[in-house]
Amino acid sequence: MGFVRVGFMLSLMMVCAVGAEHGIKLFNVKDYGAVSDGKADNSKHGMRHVNGMEELGFGSQVAHTLLNSVTFQGPCKGWMAFVIKGILKAPTDIQSLFSNDIWINFQYVDRLAVSGGGTLDGQGAVAWPHNEGIKNPNSRPLLCTMGFGFVTNSRVHHLRSIDSKNTHFGLFRCDHMNFTKIRISAPANSPNTDGIKIGQSSRIKISRVVIGTGDDCISLVSGNKKIDISQVVCGPGHGISIGSLGRYKNERDVEEISVKNCTFYGTSNGVRIKTWASPIPVEASNIIYEDIVMNNVSNPIIIDQQYCPYPPCSQTPSNVQVSGVTYKNIRGSSSSNVAVSLRCSQSKPCKDITMEDIDLWHQGAGSVSEFCSHVSGVSYGKQNPPSCL
Template sequence: MTCIASVFKALCLSLLFIAAVASRPTNRPKVFNVQRYGAKANGKTDNTKAFTNIWKSACTRKGGNSKIYVPKGTFYLGGIEFVGPCTNQIEFVIDGTLLAPSNPRDIKNDTWIQFRYINNLIISGAGTLDGQGKESWPLNDCHKNPNCPKLAMTMGFAFVNNSRINGITSLNSKMGHFNFFSVHHFNITDVTITAPGDSPNTDGLKFGFCSNINISKTHIGTGDDCIAILSGTTNMDISNVNCGPGHGISVGSLGKNKEEKDVNGLTVRDIVFNGTSDGIRIKTWESSASKILVSNFVYENIQMINVGNPINIDQKYCPHPPCEKKSK
């Protein structure tokens, strides 16, 4: 009887343990597969409305995190904004291709895909952002044509904090690939950025008024700066990045506009520049409209292969001569 009682007690304890485990919340996010919510992967149907509705549902969901999933396939997407704040963490997993309009006039905003006012955003996956920039590049002549069309950057982040991008590819942007403004505590890893070396103004990663940015294990080959670091950016760490083709890793240009802020705290290490016009680059306008300080920079373990200007500090930056000197 003692043996039977012991076995029964052990069985009851086991059942209680299983019941307790089963009653615990799993914390698994709710998955919003875009195809199940009306998006079409035929490369033709404009999925802007479907993606907008999916974002609203995922962003406002209460009681758990949300995951928006883009499966394999080609999803045509017009200009779109994903705006917070959200009530939970959002993970945006892209395994398929997001396809931009080939006609630049079909995107009314200055960014094709824009994220604003969001915390704890994760963008990941093995998919591609195809900007279809080939039709736009010949129109990039605003320095001589005041009626030039507005060309959109591929993906932008404004007022986005404690977030990250991992694994995706950006292909053939119309202008820059990724733009960051007032973004803080952001990680970028295993990202691939590709456009022809002669595609104008297709910067890879562009930052302004950002802080605590980490970029690693990333390949950037494009027609302008691989990474552009602009006014007000502080505490940035760049490591294990391959850059080429392109114009190198650039600070600036700085000083063209009033109200620009200092750039402080940049570490660039374990970098390979291959076939770039420049490597390490700092560029400022000759007659600055603002007085700013560039300080606390560290460059180490840099490899240069077929680089035109390995170190370029240009204090008379003038992309389209002649540049008139401003009167003081």
């Protein structure tokens, strides 16, 4: 099939390379009119759409380069590599904030590699005051920095994303993707700037990633299966979250989730499962959290089945079934008195919850406790605070 390579070399030059069976051909988009002054929109330069191996899309260029929203769409023949070196800047004009949902969008691509050591600068500060988020269900979402839709057998590595307007990396209906050696950052007060948000995807691996942002470091929403998260450093942020679940009709189950060897610094939550108080049925099951370190985390271990960030809140018990969740070898400091909170649903109590070797203490001079509501399970080994299971 050959090797197809699409590169955006942003430090010295940006190139687009198409590899055929008998070699690799390089295209320098500067030869097509691209400039790197940080002001001109270069999305119109170079090749814009993928169709077999004939047209390979995107347009971007050298250091401090402005690029409007673009979609890179398959199918393609063979591997493709999108290489970024330097700084690629998102637009900041108000019209662009709501014209698209995703800044750099990959769709329907099999065997894609995105890498290069460069930086994606979402320039989010101009957009955050316009982010109404969940408070207004009819509001238009701001730009996700990089999106992957129906992308398979692919990898993303050696990148940095800063100051996204919304989610940094978003996945929808992807399968068999690896994310590694990525740094994600945005201010702690930046709204809805999730680090990596995954929906209806399977066989996703995230490892050796550093995330500090204003929302969830990693968010696993409806329909995810076989997600493997390891060696993630999270903070600031809202932790690694499953959910929220149960808000929308036709949501799909979340199952076979593994979170291991992760560290949290000053986050509002550590490992969290959150569901809305609503009648919508869905399940979250077969989940393991293991070898986790907490440093001054507000809610190190939390299941919240009354999730409602903005009132008014429904009084209907959550219809999300949480089951088969294991917490093993979780240790460190809590900034709140309740280090473990398992607030489950009255109509669908959490079941088969296992707590093994938990050692959490108060960051200050106080003590910590554990809260349980509508939950059944077992505990083994050290239990600090004392288990309520």
